[in-house]
Amino acid sequence: MNWTWFHKLGSPKWFYAISGRLLPWLSIAAVLLITCGVVWGLAFAPPDYQQGNSFRIIYIHVPAAMLAQSCYVMLAVCGVVGLVWKMKIADVALQSAAPIGAWMTAVALVTGAVWGKPTWGSWWVWDARLTSMLILLFLYFGLIALGNAITNRDSAAKACAVLAIVGVINIPIIKYSVEWWNTLHQGATFTLTEKPAMPMEMWMPLLLTVLGFYCFFGAVLLLRMRLEVLKREARSSWVKAEVLKALEGAR
């Protein structure tokens, strides 16, 4: 396998150029996938035989929850890369992804509460899945607060990397919470090994919105990372040239 792309990530200028080319494609894919999935899911998918139409919340709830967890795993990977290879872009990614992950966890919790009211008769229950997701939200808050509280960039990067790696223990707990404990929350919709229990017209829109949310995450993450790179490299000549070019384009 060719690893040159990994070493090139050490160059902020290279990252800025390549992410600028990637960004429009990710944005288009995100808009198309989410629009198709949501329209299909809301208007064309058949209603659930037990839950009726309230199940349509699944098309935003599941992608948000999956993204919230994947994002945290990504933070832990960034933490390892930052600690082991001392790669600065890993810290940029970690700091930029944490707020997006927190927003996605909040969306998963809120849409879950709105779904729980007609289905379980309650906005919130202290169920294993819900509680572990709430802990995930607090882990994100902790990371954001830690990153902002330490003024020295290198110390902040190290502290956040360690917290991200330690906190990743919560991810398998969230994943298996519905199997280890008796919970109200239903089991996984998608697994890699089995066919979904739903008919195709029901799971296909979900697959589209899940992919769409991942593209959305990629696009928003690049937006945030590009700004952070510009801020951190403000003294270098290529950033000054970039600022002038962007301002001319805005006029």
Added chain:
Amino acid sequence: MSFASFGDFLAMGHHGVYVWSAYGICLAVLGLNVALPIMARRRYLQQEARRLRRENSK
């Protein structure tokens, strides 16, 4: 199409309030996540341009 009329689509079989509020909240958060970094970038570029101009005029 899973609904007979547009009214049925909006009603979502008595679950309209829940479905539409969940989608509304989600859309608002997604929009916010796009708008915030774009606005921050614009602010930063303007601030940097002012700084560069100041340094050049010295």
